[in-house]
Amino acid sequence: MEWADFLANEATTHKLSSAQREAFVERLKVENLEKSELNLATKIGISEDAFTKRMNAVYKKFAMSYPELDRIKGRGQLEELRACLTSKYHGGQDAQLTIKEIHHNIPPAVPFEKFVGRETELEELHQQLQTSRQVAIVAVTGMGGVGKTELAIQYAKQHLQNYQGGVCWLSAQGIDIRIQILRFFELKFNTIVPDDRELADRLTYCWQNWQKGEVLLVFDNVTDYKKQVQHNLPPESPRFKALLTTREKFDRTLSQLCLGVLKPLAAMKLLKSLVDRERLKSEPWVARKICRDLGYLPLALELVGRYLDTMPDLSLEKLLKRLEKKRLEHEAIAKANPLMRYEYGVAEAIALSWEQLDEKAQGLGCWLSLYALADIRFSVEWIQDDDEQELWEKAIAKLRKLHLIQWQSKGIYRLHPLIRKFFQMKLDESSNADKLKTIFAALMLEVAKDIPPQLNREDILNFTPFIPHLGEVGTHLSQYLSDEDLVGLFRGLGWFYYGQGLYQQAEPWYKLCKDIAENAFGLEHLYVAASLNNLAELYRYTGRYDEAEPLYQQALELTKRLLGDDHPNVATSLNNLALLYESTGRYSEAEALYQQALELYKRLLGDNHPDVATSLNNLALLYESTGRYNQAEPLYQQALELYKSLLGDNHLLVANSLDNIAGLYKSTERYGEAEPMYQQALELKKRLLGDNHPDVATSLNNLAELYSSTKRYNEAEPLYQQALELKKRFVGDNHPDVAAILNNLAVLYSSTGRYDKAEAMYQQALAICEQTLGIGHPNTIGVRGNYARFLRKPYR
Structure with missing residues (x-):
């Protein structure tokens, strides 16, 4: 077993959190032993203090196995921990079954540091598998290219010690599942199954004579549960666990872990693991847009990352323009990379699901691709014929089952950006594309x-x-x-x-x-x-x-x-x-x-x-x-x-x-008449427009002016602040309306003895008025006059 895999397994054994695991694996890598914590912290994108805290927590957890760690501080803890782990890695601890004795046929995994953004899913997957007393059927479902198989591989490798009876990896798209099980049993356990029995009986023999300990059976890329899985499960026993990867969504009778795309930060982290960091730093907004346009899909990100790595002189901006122009047909994402295990490009991966759709479902996918990348309201209730309505309902169900559309809430759906592009390509290839587009536009x-x-x-x-x-x-x-x-x-x-x-x-x-x-x-x-x-x-x-x-x-x-x-x-x-x-x-x-x-x-x-x-x-x-x-x-x-x-x-x-009449009353000092009208106007605007609207800001400012005029400064100030924030949000910092509120706040601050604040507000208001209205505008003259009177105050 490789040192990196050993470290990942130790992290699982000692129940490190995902954040602690990341710091631990990075710190204990052979090539990083002489590097500073600051260097490693920068590498994984956290502060040095955060890295130190994570490692301190790691030492405490390992101290349960190695008490001597509690007696050492500083750099000595790292050296002692490495010595203990090295001894164990080379067989120094033989009290328990070692990793080398656990039989498995897990496919090779990507390096742990390049498997990003799935820490929560790994923990949830383990929790679901361990809590069932029966054969646990945990389906890792999701659209093509989302990383279902890689998640299963990483889980199996990181939790290998939990399955002392072995991990048997079965390809649902390969030869007969039963034959794969027989071959694993005979090869790994060095046992010949009697060949004078029916195939089903030979399989029963395997289950009865399987090595002791919990067993994990992984059925990868399942398309027919009944045929590929159900008939090939062992007799009910709490020690056998089954993990499926599939594009399809099962009903609620099966425990499922639906795998979505990566979070934006995790997507950038994946890209950084494949492309030179300095190159990404030189075009950060373009890198983020590439991630967004690819819908944060791991397959697409890895394909683009590897493509960029082979084109060191290609700017990210130029690649982005080419991707926008050629869509899924651009070579960066169209074809599988020979260095990757996954054998499909993005379009090919989506096509595998597309081919399972009937004509009605395909037509619906093309129609939905005409909508923007936003929530889509789509209902079939307008269809009068009940049979026709049912056909459309089945089409929606099929798209959902294959994760080709995302259900948001009742009657609301979304498309992944790349699936939308695929559907658009299929629509453009059809003979009725122009007709559908004309209907949609109308x-x-x-x-x-x-x-x-x-x-x-x-x-x-x-x-x-x-x-x-x-x-x-x-x-x-x-x-x-x-x-x-x-x-x-x-x-x-x-x-x-x-x-x-x-x-x-x-x-x-x-x-x-x-x-x-x-x-x-x-x-x-x-x-x-x-x-x-x-x-x-x-x-x-x-x-x-x-x-x-x-x-x-x-x-x-x-x-x-x-x-x-x-x-x-x-x-x-x-x-x-x-x-x-x-x-x-x-x-x-x-x-x-x-x-x-x-x-x-x-x-x-x-x-x-x-x-x-x-x-x-x-x-x-x-x-x-x-x-x-x-x-x-x-x-x-x-x-x-x-x-x-x-x-x-x-x-x-x-x-x-109402606002205008109240303003007149305020100007003529009829404050008692003005206040209820201002309040009515504000309440009515909020009811009609909501709280966040520039007209509401105007009413807030007006009412605040009234309170300020009647020396109710504590009531006026928060209203001015709300009005100022709202106005800036809608019209920007340099607008006459913003200047008016700043002037009013300056008057309030001056009246309440906060002269430094008042002066700063007057200066801002005057600068905005002069810039937007000119020096001769009445509003500019009014603000300048207020500021001049403020400056003449002897007690200022």
């Missing part, structure tokens, strides 16, 4: 059409599961939709992200919408005007005013040319441009546009319309910003009454209106 488009421009919490919950799949259509299946449909798809995706304050995710869809509209319909089209307006709105909300203004102006001019001056869309464009002017402190220009928009809305839509209410509200906001409170208040009240009568009490526009 179904997703119908979902996109239902996304409203303003989302509430229920909308977000309902549409979120579909968004990755809409994005998949927009990115990879756009050729199966008309240009007009693409505009609708991109607009819906933009609205979904914009409505939650996820502006970075919304922007690319809005840009695509604009580009498609311009290229498909020319520059003189209403789709172009609408897309210009949407993009301008996003820029305004994110403080990119210089980019927003020309888009607003183009949208207004285009709308007028196409629809004439008297149209509600023109009023909307006037209103939007006015909002921008107000945001940049150009109040006189904004007021003129607001009044034009209000007049148009009333003339075209009548006095009782939500757009009229919005126009009244915006004009009132401007009056408040310029100190004309008496003119603002009646407009606010009209807007609120209109919203409630037209939209009901539970609407986001009602919440915004």
